[in-house]
Amino acid sequence: MTETYKRVALIGLGLIASSMFWAMKRGNLVDEVTGYARSAETRAKAREIGLCDRVCDTAKEAVEGADLVVLCVPVGAMEAVAKEIAPALMPGATVTDVGSVKRAVIEAVAPNLPEGVHFVPAHPMAGTEHSGPTSGFAELFDGKFCLIVPMQDSDPVAVERLEVLWQDMGAQINRMEDAAHHDLVCAVTSHAPHLIAYTMVGVADDLRRVTDSEVIRYSAAGFRDFTRIAASDPTMWRDVFLTNKDATLEILGRFTEELFALQRAIRTGDGDHLFDYFTRTRAIRRGIIEAGQDTDAPDFGRVKRGS
C-alpha cells in the first residue's frame, strides 16, 4: 500500500490551495497541513477562517519537516519560491505544483531543488471564476482531472504517492509524459479560450454606443458566459500567457485564420459554409456531455424546467 503524507505544506493560499486543504480535511488524508502566503492580509484571513492547521510567516518555516510541498503560486513566481524554500526542504520530500503550464514550471523549479528531493509536476484541471483564500471548497476536484506530468527522472514511488493523494481528494488522475504536449492541449482547451473571452469582454467594455447597462442587461444571450471566464484571476492568467507563449500564439493564429474565413463567409453571404461549420461544432458538444464533463441541462441548469 502506498505510504500517505504526514505533513503537507501549501505555498500560496488561493483557490487551489484552499480547496486542497478542505479536500484533505474532508478525507482526513494527512496529519498536518501548513500554509504560507506572501501577503500578510492573506495569512490573516487564512488564520481567521481556519485555513491550514498552521499558517507560517515564512515559506521556509512552512516547508520544514513537510514530506509534500505544493507550490500554489502563479507560474511567474515559481522560480523565486523554489529558490527560497530549497535550503529548508527535508531530504526525501516531494515538491509538486499546480500550475497551468508545465514546461516553464519545470524550467523554473527543477534546477533549483536540492538532490534527494523529488519533483513531480502536476496540474489539477479545476477552477472557478473566484480566487483568494476564501474561495476554496472541498468538492472542487471531485470528478475533475488532475494531470501528472512526471519528468524522465521522477522517482516512480514519489509519482504514485502524489497520484494517490489527488485521487483521495476526489480527482481522476491522468499521466502525461510530455510537458510540451500538455502545454499544447491546455492552450486549446483553456488558454486560448480564456484570452478570447477576455478580448470579447474588453471589446464590449470599449464600445461607447452600446451603453454598459445594455451590455449587462442583455448579457444572457451568450456574452455572460464569456464574462465568467474573463473574471478569472488576472495575475494567474498573465503568467499563463507569458509562460505558454508559443502554444498559445500558435492556437490563436489558427483561430484568427478560421475567424477570417467565417467573416468572409458572412461578408459574401456564403450560408452553406456557415451552416456546415456550425453543424460540425455541435458534435464536439455531444462528446463532452457523453464524457460527463458537462451537464446537458439547458443553459447549464440555470433555467429550471417544470415537471
Added chain:
Amino acid sequence: MTETYKRVALIGLGLIASSMFWAMKRGNLVDEVTGYARSAETRAKAREIGLCDRVCDTAKEAVEGADLVVLCVPVGAMEAVAKEIAPALMPGATVTDVGSVKRAVIEAVAPNLPEGVHFVPAHPMAGTEHSGPTSGFAELFDGKFCLIVPMQDSDPVAVERLEVLWQDMGAQINRMEDAAHHDLVCAVTSHAPHLIAYTMVGVADDLRRVTDSEVIRYSAAGFRDFTRIAASDPTMWRDVFLTNKDATLEILGRFTEELFALQRAIRTGDGDHLFDYFTRTRAIRRGIIEAGQDTDAPDFGRVKRGS
C-alpha cells in the same frame, strides 16, 4: 385593462414557439393556440407531445381567425412565411416575430402584410443550446428580457397588448425604438460571441496533434463553455449572421484588433498590458451579477459547495 388574445398562431415550432405555448398554458393566457411547422415530422412530434391545441397542415390554416400571429421561423424564412400567410390574416390582427435581428425582419415582413394588420417586431432574449419542438418549457422566459421594437407607425394599443402577453409569460419588457441599435447591441452581447465560440470549437476540432478525446476530456478548463454556445441551432445562426452582417462584422473587426494587441503583448512579454486588461474585464462580470443576469455560484453552480 388591456384586452388579451383569444387565438394565437405559432408559425414554426422550435425552442421559442414551444416555450411560448407552455408559458401560455401555464398562465391560461389565451383560449386557443394553433401551430404550424413546415416539416411533417415536426408537426407529428408536436401532435404527439400535445404542443399546441391544434396543429395545422398549412400556415394559412393556422393563422385563420388568430388575433395574434407569432413568426418563430429562422430569420431567413420570414419573408416567404409573411407572403404565404398574408391573404389569410384577420383584419385587426397583430403579427409579431421572435427573430434575433430586427432590421432584416422588418424589411422582410412589413411590406408583405395587408393594411389593417399590425406588425410589432419583438425579440425574446432567452434560449438554450437545445432546439426543436421538444426543447421548450414554460419557464424559459421567466425573468428574461423581451425587447419590443415597434416601428414608427406601430399601433400603440397593439404594442401594449403584445407587451402584456410577454409579461404574462414571465418576461421583463424593454422597448427599443431603434432597430439598428437593437442589432448592434445584439451583435455585441450575442452574435459576435456566438461566432467566436463556433470558431474556437472548430479550431479545436481541426487540430490533429490534440486528439478529440483530449479536447473533450480536458474541456472543463474553459473550452466547454464555448461548446455549449456552439451547439446552438445552425440554421438560426446562419441566418442571424447573414442578416445582421454589418453590425456583426463591425464588432468582429474591433475584436480582431484587440486580439492582435493582446497577442503582441504576449509575444513581447508585456505583462502589465495583460494584467491591466484582465483586471478591467472583471468589473463587467460584477455588473452582470449585480443586475441579476447570472449566478455568482462558482462555475455556474455546476460545482456543489459543502456546508
